[in-house]
Amino acid sequence: MKNKYLKTLTDGVVTENPLFRLVLGTCPALAVSSAVANGFWMGLMVIFVLTFSNMLISALRNFIPDKIRIPCYIVIIATFVTIVDLLMAAYMHEMHKTLGIFIPLIVVNCIILARAESFASKNSILHSAVDGIGMGLGFMAALMIVATFREVLGNGTFFNIRVLPAGFPVAKVMVEAPGAFITLGLVLGLINLITARSKTA
Amino acid sequence: MRLRTFRGGIYPPAMKGTSQRPIVDLPAPAHVVIPMQQHVGTTCSPLVKVGDTVKIGQKIGQCTTFISAPIHASISGKVKSIGAVDVANGNKVLAITIENDFQNTLVEGIAPPPPLEELSPAEIAELVREAGIVGMGGAGFPTSVKLTPPADVKIDMIIINAVECEPYLTCDQMIIIEEVNYMISGIRAIMKALGLDHACIGIKINMEGAIDRLHEIILEEKGIDIVPLVPKYPQGEERQLIYAVTGKEVPSGALPQDIGIAVFNAATAWSIGHLLADGLPLTERVITVGGAVKEEGNYRIKVGTTVDQVIEMVGGYTDTPKSIIVGGPMTGFGLYHTNIPLTKQNNGVIVLTEEHVKEEEMTECIHCGQCVQVCPARIMPNRIAKLVKKADVDGLEKFNVLDCRDCAACAYVCPAKIPLLHYMKIGKNYVNEERAKNRA
């Protein structure tokens, strides 16, 4: 039985990585990946919301009427999002301000709704929790990978620590919106290329 | 004089080095191979058996369907074998091989028909049909069929196609220069058969000698006009010719006769003229032999002479041949070997050497749009090629692949050296197969 949970976990992080393999949640990924720290905190919040909403939806899966399941999921997800939103506002005010609208927008993050619909509503509570953690970790990792490129090239820093010399002509475009699209596109292309290669090899 | 033409088209090198070479009669070969299909339509069935003796002009192949033309022996001798042979377009066709006895005996009953004035339209059509005359520009559509249009079709214009827009080919030009009288009498017969007193000859402005010769003759001939045209390829394509001469576009999917126009090749008219003069069925034609052969020129050959016999008779190659083409270099067929019989339809044998046959590297389409600019049918070969790769039949229909005339102008101009015509042909097959499937 243990293997099942381990597989769910690695599926979430690697083989079914929500951002790179399923291409879900691209909107927050594009918006908050300008710095690694943003990506880290965003990822953490998604792990929290995803895990608990998965658990609760799984627990209630036999009670939620099929016809109105989506509104029910949204209510559950919104509850947890409100919790993290208020927590962030209280204890990490700066980060709360930086991430801004994208925290409440976790409610409509495709990953969370997709997992609720396709996984939590069909599996046990524990299994759903593991899936939530795995998917959340995968999302966080993906965000941080994209953010690493953008922050280092666009700002010369990594996790707010300066890695490039001060006078280095950084490419401002990388921390702006076009940089997000270019980076995400290239990383996705690269991953597709590598998987295509390893399949044929 | 305002020159008329059409939109699109190309100017390939003319290569008409043979344009003033007089027509030379090639001797009858030791044997001829006569395919049973030298026209559009049903294949004829042989009327003779192996070992039979045949005479020049004897009917040896016949078919009862309307769209067909009988086939006659072009030499006298013994039938050596009957079997399938390779023909220029790559198909295998039933053919009769005749060994020449060099007696040149004519079949009995060959006599000049009564003068034109005494012939009725139906009689003319019947004569033409029995003589096996077909469109000699390459298509090979039985001429008698065009001379007897269906009852609901009214032909009100005759156009004679003397454009000969393919590079190298000059046989029509020489026919006009040397034997214009036969052509004119052929045109008169066509006019009479269709009940018209008027015909136009479409000719390229740069046809040296031929245009002057026509002007001389036309002064005395009433009802025949010359329409000089821009020397552009494919001006000789039927629909482009009709547009240039009349300004009318033949509707897509329709036939020229639907807008009351009939087009005949100059060589076809010429052979009708010969028929009226001596009553002999179509057993000879003039072809251009060009390229890397010792004696380039225009030659009168017996139908059924093979390519290697022709090349031997004109002195052989001057250089290692890389490609041998039957027809013109734009639309003709490349041969795998030279033991290929020449039929009524074939107007040339072109021997190309390394100079012209380069295996060029194909690059990706760079979307230059040259093919779109030159396409006389105004379709988009670049898009069609891409659709063919995807086998997208609906897309091919939408992009009108069936309107392609196989003129190869697109493939000629393509800088990426993409075999566009090849793609177009595949595309047409896709669409036709799909249509056949839907009908079934």
Added chain:
Amino acid sequence: MEENKLIVLSAPHFKSPLTTKKIMFTVILALIPAAAASVVFFGIKALLHILISVVAAVATEFVVQKLLKKKINITDGSAILTGLLMGMNLPAGAPLWIGAVGSIFAIAVVKEAFGGLGQNFMNPALAARAMLLAAWPSQMVSWVTPIDAIATATPLAIAKAGVPDTATLPLLWDMFIGFVGGSLGETSALALMIGGIYLIYKEIIDYRIPLSFLGTVFVLATIFGVDGINSGLFHLLGGGVMLGAIFMATDYVTSPSTAKGRWIYGIGCGLITILIRFWGGYPEGVSFAILLMNICAPLIENYTLPTKFGKVAKVK
């Protein structure tokens, strides 16, 4: 009959001598006058910019094709052309590495990532220029005057600043010859026009795109321009309109292949250029205009499909 293999190809057995490679090198040849003019006006730095861009473009093409295990076709000249256009789109005062970065982006991201020759959806050199402009705004506007290389503004920037003082504006004659600040390859309208006329004469480019592009710019600038400055001629000679209209907008891959589509495309380019120049944030809008129209090109083509021959109501 000799024992010798005949080559059997699908018709036609004649092909025009024009090849992709020849087209590319003809365009490169046509760019030589403008490139030479830039070296004359901006000195050795211009030459270095161009060389670095070209070398980077060709090297990137080679590396990417090697990595992707594709056929190496750096000799077809398309990478050289992209590099050359990249170099000519840089201001003389920019640091030397910037052209290399631009070329790498142009070839690796805009061209090869989308499938290589014939597949890119934007002009690689222009997309790279837009990227550089967004990434290093200060470096990409480091214009200098010709010959003495003093920091200056481009004529369009002066006009944009809105000082209706004809004294600060360069003479139209200087703009025609190229004695003004600007990107390396865009200052000399004369040299560009020589190249353009050569290309049109050689039938490499279609006259429709440059004509409609330049015509639209001229007409709109004449209508909306303030007298003295912002005249039609001023906008025709200033900035990258000439370079763009002759060499960038006419890029086959990213322009429509139908005749009607090309008119629309050229007019669109001119319209957006003037919109940006007169009412937009940037003093110059040619690059963005062409990029936007590049993206519209397939759409324009689909709406301007040629009417097939004989498309009339059926007789009978």
